[in-house]
Amino acid sequence: MNQIVELFRKITTGVYVVGVAHDGARDAFTATSLVQVSYRPLLLALAINPKHASYPLLRDSGTWTVNILRAGELELARRFGTPPASGSDKLAGSDWGVGRLGAPILKGASAYFDCRLVSEVSAGDHQVVIGKVIGGSVFAQGFEPLLYAATGNLDQSASLFPSSFESP
Ligand SMILES: Cc1cc2nc3c(=O)[nH]c(=O)nc-3n(C[C@H](O)[C@H](O)[C@H](O)COP(=O)(O)O)c2cc1C
Numbered sequence: 389m390n391q392i393v394e395l396f397r398k399i400t401t402g403v404y405v406v407g408v409a410h411d412g413a414r415d416a417f418t419a420t421s422l423v424q425v426s427y428r429p430l431l432l433a434l435a436i437n438p439k440h441a442s443y444p445l446l447r448d449s450g451t452w453t454v455n456i457l458r459a460g461e462l463e464l465a466r467r468f469g470t471p472p473a474s475g476s477d478k479l480a481g482s483d484w485g486v487g488r489l490g491a492p493i494l495k496g497a498s499a500y501f502d503c504r505l506v507s508e509v510s511a512g513d514h515q516v517v518i519g520k521v522i523g524g525s526v527f528a529q530g531f532e533p534l535l536y537a538a539t540g541n542l543d544q545s546a547s548l549f550p551s552s553f554e555s556p
Contacts, residue, residue: 413445459538
């Protein structure tokens with residue numbers, strides 16, 4: 389692991405399944421780049437790779453859910469964080485509810501937020517979408533969240549980092 393990868397892996401984040409739906413299509417993907425950025429209103433910022441199949445559904449519907457994974461749920465992180473076998477539906481095999489604006493809620497998650505898009509900004513190879521939290525619930529009290537550090541290189545991001553810092 390190069391020094392830059394090691395440095396960035398010290399940033400503490402959780403692991404979430406982001407649910408999206410638009411025009412009869414649904415998708416969900418594992419995300420770690422999520423942070424609360426405002427209290428009043430409650431806002432969450434999420435970095436999403438615009439190449440993901442979920443991105444147009446998120447952008448066009450203007451809504452998404454953030455389903456919080458608990459410690460040990462690496463299998464869910466893997467299922468929603470890697471491409472499905474061709475033709476198979478990633479969402480099949482889990483129970484889903486529906487958020488206030490139509491995004492899917494992962495019923496087996498320990499808690500979720502329901503978000504409505506308020507702004508979006510391009511940030512390098514990702515889009516940062518900012519969502520107002522319009523709902524949510526805790527299903528399992530006192531759970532320990534799954535930490536990104538516990539997922540190792542499940543997202544295969546080690547190869548995405550530059551090998552040295554760019555000159556200022
Ligand atoms: C632990 C983990 C964290 C991830 N974090 C993010 C993230 O914050 N943002 C993102 O755009 N993709 C992230 N990914 C990658 C997507 O989950 C993955 O590319 C997924 O297959 C995209 O699904 P889709 O094409 O069906 O939308 C992460 C993957 C894993 C395994």
